[in-house]
Amino acid sequence: MNMLEIRGLEVSIGDTQILRGVDLSVSAGEIHVIMGPNGSGKSTLAKVLVGHPDCEVSSGEVDYAGRSLLEMDAEERALEGVFLAFQNPVEIPGVGNAYLLKAAVNAMRRHRGETELDAFDFLSMVREQLQQVGMSEDMLKRSVNAGFSGGEKKRNELLQLALLKPRLAILDELDSGLDIDGMKAVCTQISSMHTPDRAMLLVTHYPRMLEHLRVDHVHIMSGGRLVQSGGLELVGHLEQGGYETFSA
Amino acid sequence: MHLADHYEAHFRALSPKWEQGFLEQRRQALQALLRDGLPSRKQEEWRFTDPSPIVNCAFNPVVPGPTRTATAQDAQAYVLMFVDGTPCVTQQSLPEGVILQAWRDSPEALPDSVRGCFDVAGDDGFMLMNTAFLAGGACLYVPPGCKLAAPIHLNYQFTSDASSRAYHLRNILVLGEGAEAEVVEHYHYPGQGTDMTADLCNVVTRVALAPAARLEHCQLTACGRVSALLSLQAEQQADSCYHVHALGAGTTLGRQAFRVRLCGAAAAVELDCLYHLNSDEHLECRMLVEHAVPNTRSLQLFRGMVGGRAHGVFNGRVRIQQGAQDTDARQDSAGLLLSEQARVDICPMLEIYADAVRCSHGATVGHLDEDAVFYMRSRLLSRSEAEALLRRAFALTVLERLPVASRALLHRIGWEVQHDH
Ligand SMILES: Nc1ncnc2c1ncn2[C@@H]1O[C@H](COP(=O)(O)OP(=O)(O)OP(=O)(O)O)[C@@H](O)[C@H]1O
Ligand SMILES: [Mg+2]
Numbered sequence: 001m002n003m004l005e006i007r008g009l010e011v012s013i014g015d016t017q018i019l020r021g022v023d024l025s026v027s028a029g030e031i032h033v034i035m036g037p038n039g040s041g042k043s044t045l046a047k048v049l050v051g052h053p054d055c056e057v058s059s060g061e062v063d064y065a066g067r068s069l070l071e072m073d074a075e076e077r078a079l080e081g082v083f084l085a086f087q088n089p090v091e092i093p094g095v096g097n098a099y100l101l102k103a104a105v106n107a108m109r110r111h112r113g114e115t116e117l118d119a120f121d122f123l124s125m126v127r128e129q130l131q132q133v134g135m136s137e138d139m140l141k142r143s144v145n146a147g148f149s150g151g152e153k154k155r156n157e158l159l160q161l162a163l164l165k166p167r168l169a170i171l172d173e174l175d176s177g178l179d180i181d182g183m184k185a186v187c188t189q190i191s192s193m194h195t196p197d198r199a200m201l202l203v204t205h206y207p208r209m210l211e212h213l214r215v216d217h218v219h220i221m222s223g224g225r226l227v228q229s230g231g232l233e234l235v236g237h238l239e240q241g242g243y244e245t246f247s248a
Numbered sequence: 249m250h251l252a253d254h255y256e257a258h259f260r261a262l263s264p265k266w267e268q269g270f271l272e273q274r275r276q277a278l279q280a281l282l283r284d285g286l287p288s289r290k291q292e293e294w295r296f297t298d299p300s301p302i303v304n305c306a307f308n309p310v311v312p313g314p315t316r317t318a319t320a321q322d323a324q325a326y327v328l329m330f331v332d333g334t335p336c337v338t339q340q341s342l343p344e345g346v347i348l349q350a351w352r353d354s355p356e357a358l359p360d361s362v363r364g365c366f367d368v369a370g371d372d373g374f375m376l377m378n379t380a381f382l383a384g385g386a387c388l389y390v391p392p393g394c395k396l397a398a399p400i401h402l403n404y405q406f407t408s409d410a411s412s413r414a415y416h417l418r419n420i421l422v423l424g425e426g427a428e429a430e431v432v433e434h435y436h437y438p439g440q441g442t443d444m445t446a447d448l449c450n451v452v453t454r455v456a457l458a459p460a461a462r463l464e465h466c467q468l469t470a471c472g473r474v475s476a477l478l479s480l481q482a483e484q485q486a487d488s489c490y491h492v493h494a495l496g497a498g499t500t501l502g503r504q505a506f507r508v509r510l511c512g513a514a515a516a517v518e519l520d521c522l523y524h525l526n527s528d529e530h531l532e533c534r535m536l537v538e539h540a541v542p543n544t545r546s547l548q549l550f551r552g553m554v555g556g557r558a559h560g561v562f563n564g565r566v567r568i569q570q571g572a573q574d575t576d577a578r579q580d581s582a583g584l585l586l587s588e589q590a591r592v593d594i595c596p597m598l599e600i601y602a603d604a605v606r607c608s609h610g611a612t613v614g615h616l617d618e619d620a621v622f623y624m625r626s627r628l629l630s631r632s633e634a635e636a637l638l639r640r641a642f643a644l645t646v647l648e649r650l651p652v653a654s655r656a657l658l659h660r661i662g663w664e665v666q667h668d669h
Contacts, residue, residue: 050626051625051626052622053618053622073625073633074622074625074626075625075626075629075630076627077626078625078626078627078628079628082627083626086623089623090617090619090620090623092617092620092624092637092638092641093641094640094641094642094644094645095620095624095636095637095638095640095641099637100624100627100629100637101262103627103628103629103633104627104628104629107628107629108628111628139597143641162629164627188563
C-alpha cells in the first residue's frame, strides 16, 4: 500500500493558485526527488502536506497511511510521523532550542506510549546526534534558530530529523547552504533512515547530493504541476538542457 | 452626600487618632484636595485612564490596627508584612544601622534622611489624598557603605471582605552613599476571580539614592478586582544605579507612574515593566526620566501582554534638560495582543533641550508570530503549548533581568506559577 497518495491537489496562497493539480504516490521504503525551477511550487507542496495555514486546498485529496491527511491538524500530522525540514526555518527568540527539541521528542514518546526522557537522558541522546550533525552543544542553549547562520539553521533541521525519525520525511532544500561536511551529514542521515518502513521526499536544486543516495523516482515540477516523472536519468537531461525542455 | 463632605467628615473623624507630627501636612493636603478636586480625563495626564470610577466612589480610608508580631516565614529575606494595612513585624536581626520599620506619624521616630523624603513632587489629587489620609507603609534606610546580603520583602497582603476601602500607603526607601540593596515591594489581593469591586490601593513610593548607591527594586502587583494607583518618585545622585522591575498581573483599573530624576553625573536608571492583562482590565504605565546633569544614562523597557478586552497603555517620557550633555537615553517598548479585542497604546515622548545626546526608541505592537506557532506545531507541540512558549519568550526580556535573590524570592512566593510568566 502507498504511504502517501496525492490526487489532483490544487492549492492557493492568498488569491493566487500555486498548485494546479498534483498527483503523486509514494510507497514505504522509497526516496522521491522533486526538482523544478524557482517559484514552481515545490515548497508549497511540502508545506501543504504538513498543514501550513497559508495553504488553502481548493480541490484534491491526500491519503497518508490510510488516513485523510488534509483533515488532520498540523501537530497530529507531526505526531503521526510526517516531518518537514523547512527551506527557511523560522527564528524564535526567547524559546530555547533544547527546550523545543526535548518537548518534541517527549511528545513523540508519549504518543508512542514510551516513557518521557528526563533532562539527563535527553542530553545524552542529543549529544550523540549533535556530533553526527556537526553542531556544538552551545547551539542547544540558544534560542531556536535565532541568529543562526544559514547553514546552522539547516543543521538544526537535520538534528530534529535525526531525533524525531519520522516515517515520512519531507526535506525542502536541506542541502542548500550547507558546507561539504554538512552535505555529507545530510546524506549519511538520509541513508541511515532509508529503511523499508520509511519514505522520503527530497526537494533539491543540486544533483550532487543524489549521487550518494538510492533514489527511486525523480519528478519535475513546473507551474504548479509535476510535468515529468522518471528515474535519475531525468537529472542528466536537466544538466544538459535546463528546465526549458520540461515546460508545463 | 457630596464627595468633598464625605472626605472632610472622614478627616474630622480620623484626625483625633493621628499623632501630631504630621497633622499639619495632612491638613494642607486636604485643603488642596478640596479646592482642586480629583483628576479627570480632561487632564492630559489622565487622557488614557479614565479615573471617574475611582473619583465617583466614596471610599472609606482604612485605619491600620496596632502593630502585631508575626513569626518569620522566610529566612532568606528581611520581611515587613502588612495585612490590610496593619503591620506585622517579625523578629529579625538587620545589619547595624539599617532601619526597616512601618510608617509612624511622629517624625522624631524616623531618621533625618528618611524624614526629608515626605514631600512628593506634583500635586495630583490622588497624591494629596495619599498625604491627607496616609495610613501606613514602610521606611527603609540603609546606611553608607552597607551592602544588604538578603532582599527586603515589603509584603502587602489584602484579605477579601472588602467594601469600598481605600488604602493610602507610602514607602520611603533611602540608601546612603555606596549602599546596596534589593527590595521587593509586593501588593497582593486574593484571586483574580473574586469580586472586590470597589477597593482602592493608592501607593506612593519615594526613593533616594546617595552617590554610588545601588538599588534593585521589584514592584509586584497582583491586584485582581481593585483599582490600583502606584506612584514612584526617585532621585539619584552621582554614580548611583537604580533598576526597577515592575511586574503586574491583572488590575481592574490600574495606573503606575514612575518619575526619576538623575541629579548626579554617571547616575543610571533602568525601568523595566511587564504586564499581563486579561478580561476587561486596564493598566497604564507612565514613565518620566529627567536627565538633569551631563553624562547620565536611562533605559525604559516596557512589555505589555494583553488579552480579552483589556487595554494596556505605555506612556514613556524622557526629558533631557539644557546642559545635560552626553546623555544616553533608550526606550524599548512592545505590546503583545492575545485577542482580537485587546488594545495596547504606546506613546513615546522625548523632550530634548541639550545637543550632544544619544537617544533611541523602538516600539512595536503585534500578535503572536503565527509562523513560529506553526513551526512548533510541526515539531509536535500543541497550539496552546506553542502559544505559552511565545508568551513566555515575550516576558523573558524583562524576567531575565531580575536579580538573582529577588528571582528566588518570587519563586518562593509562587509568583511565576501564579501568573504564567
Ligand atoms: N505567502 C505568499 N503570498 C503570495 N505568494 C506566495 C506566497 N508564498 C509563496 N508564494 C508564491 O508561490 C509560488 C511558489 O512558491 P514556492 O515557495 O512553492 O516555490 P518553490 O518551487 O519552492 O521555489 P524555490 O525553488 O525558489 O524554493 C511563488 O511564485 C511564490 O512567490
Ligand atoms: Mg522552495
